Amino acid sequence: MENRKTNYRQFLDPVVLAKLGNLELIARLVVEGFLVGLHKSPYHGFSVEFAEYRQYNPGDPPRTIDWKVFARTDRFYVKEFEEETNLRSYILLDKSASMKFSADERISKLEYGKFFAAALAYLMVKQKDAVGLLTFDEKVDTLVPASMTRIQLMELLKILDRTKCSGETKVDSTFAVLAERLKRRGLIILISDLLDDPDRIIAAARHFRHRKNEVIIFHILDPMELSFDFKKEAHFVDLETDKKIPVQPWMVRDEYRKKIGEFFDILKYRSQELGVDYNLITTDKPFDVALMSYLYKRKMLW
Numbered sequence: 271m272e273n274r275k276t277n278y279r280q281f282l283d284p285v286v287l288a289k290l291g292n293l294e295l296i297a298r299l300v301v302e303g304f305l306v307g308l309h310k311s312p313y314h315g316f317s318v319e320f321a322e323y324r325q326y327n328p329g330d331p332p333r334t335i336d337w338k339v340f341a342r343t344d345r346f347y348v349k350e351f352e353e354e355t356n357l358r359s360y361i362l363l364d365k366s367a368s369m370k371f372s373a374d375e376r377i378s379k380l381e382y383g384k385f386f387a388a389a390l391a392y393l394m395v396k397q398k399d400a401v402g403l404l405t406f407d408e409k410v411d412t413l414v415p416a417s418m419t420r421i422q423l424m425e426l427l428k429i430l431d432r433t434k435c436s437g438e439t440k441v442d443s444t445f446a447v448l449a450e451r452l453k454r455r456g457l458i459i460l461i462s463d464l465l466d467d468p469d470r471i472i473a474a475a476r477h478f479r480h481r482k483n484e485v486i487i488f489h490i491l492d493p494m495e496l497s498f499d500f501k502k503e504a505h506f507v508d509l510e511t512d513k514k515i516p517v518q519p520w521m522v523r524d525e526y527r528k529k530i531g532e533f534f535d536i537l538k539y540r541s542q543e544l545g546v547d548y549n550l551i552t553t554d555k556p557f558d559v560a561l562m563s564y565l566y567k568r569k570m571l572w
Contacts, residue, residue, distance in 0.1 A: 282556035287385055288377045293431045294424070297388035301396065304389070304561050357399040357457055357568060358416045360448060361387045363433065364462030366407040370435040371463075372553070373494035382553040383461040383490055384430045386560055390459065393561065395423045397568075403429060406444040407437025413448070416456070439466045445474035449481060458485045459564065463495075468533065472540045479544050486547040486567055488560055489537065493552045498526045 280286050282303045287296050369380035377385075387403070394401040395418055402416035403426045412429050414422075441462065448458070458478050464471055464487075475485050494500065500519035534550060541548035549563050 282558050284377050284382055284385065284553060284555075284557070288381065293384070293388050293427050296385055297392035297427065300385065300389035300557050300561075301393050304393075304558050357394070357397075358402075358454060359390075359394055359399060359457040359459060360402040360404060360416060360452075361390055362404045362406065362444065362448070362458065362460045362462070363387050363430070364407070364439060364441075364460075364464075365405050365411060365433050365435055366437050366439040366463075366465070367435050368439060368463055368465045369490075371492055371495070373492050376492060376553050378435075379463050379490045379492060379553060380433070380435050383488075384433060386488070386490075386557060387461055388427055388430050389557055389561065390564060391423055391426045393564075394418075395420065399568075401426065404444065404448055405429065405433050406440075407435075408440040408443070409437070410444055410447050413451075439463070440470075441466050442470040442474040445477055449477050449483075452481065452483065455482045456484075457567070458483050459488070460485070461488045461490060463491055464489050464537065468536045468540070471537065472544065475541065475544055475546050479546065484567065485544075486564060487537075487541060487549065488563075489534075489548065489550045491550070491552055493554050496527075496530065496552065498523045498530075 280303070282300060287300065290296050290299075363383050365380060369383065370378050372378040372381075391401045391403070398418055400416040400418040401422070403412065403414045405411045411433075414426060414429065439462065441460070441464070445458075460475075475487070478485050498519060503516070503518045538548045538550075547563065547567055549560065551560050
């Protein structure tokens with residue numbers, strides 16, 4: 271049994287997942303691997319499964335009946351979940367051209383974002399929460415209203431699977447479109463490399479906060495975008511504008527790290543001021559880090 275659990279943990283590794291190809295399988299294995307680790311960790315209190323059984327009562331949804339228990343006892347029992355309140359969430363996935371970047375044969379930022387978004391959607395539906403999806407570049411590409419059904423999950427996975435990179439990043443216009451459509455308080459989850467003006471990013475988040483929505487930002491970057499540890503002279507290409515700049519990386523590395531560090535500090539500090547959760551995650555990190563950030567936020571809200 272222990273070997274089985276250990277094997278499940280490998281599916282939190284982006285490199286392993288990239289070899290699978292099937293997004294539904296990826297989502298399921300990420301969540302199962304996450305739950306195995308969760309049940310063995312100090313965070314065991316973050317239960318996303320049922321708390322106990324109780325006898326079936328007329329009016330209970332038949333889908334809550336546990337047929338395995340019925341086979342053993344010849345009585346109808348249902349699973350009583352700890353989380354009875356339904357959270358309504360929207361996952362916003364950046365599909366701009368810069369998200370295609372990857373270095374050292376790692377998966378791209380978009381692939382990482384798609385795997386993470388798929389796992390989040392799978393986990394939310396498992397928790398009986400409603401989840402919607404918005405993909406964007408400089409404009410909204412796809413917007414699917416939130417729902418908690420299995421059919422909804424399959425639709426989101428299909429959309430994610432066919433999502434390709436294009437266009438520029440414009441977080442503020444995207445947020446505005448969704449904010450106008452939301453009729454009730456919920457949780458907004460942004461997955462993006464945030465290659466945008468920090469003032470526009472924060473202004474967009476503030477728009478949601480004024481409407482009493484909660485916001486989590488997952489800032490996805492390739493590790494080389496942090497270290498700038500390139501060894502050879504090269505032409506660097508802006509994937510969103512196609513502009514090319516000849517660069518000797520060792521000549522600008524220190525200044526680059528200083529500037530990008532200041533950018534992170536601005537986003538983190540101003541997010542905290544708004545009550546927005548800001549998470550910087552690189553594409554070499556296992557997915558349990560990001561999933562725990564989401565689960566912690568959910569626990570605090572409801």
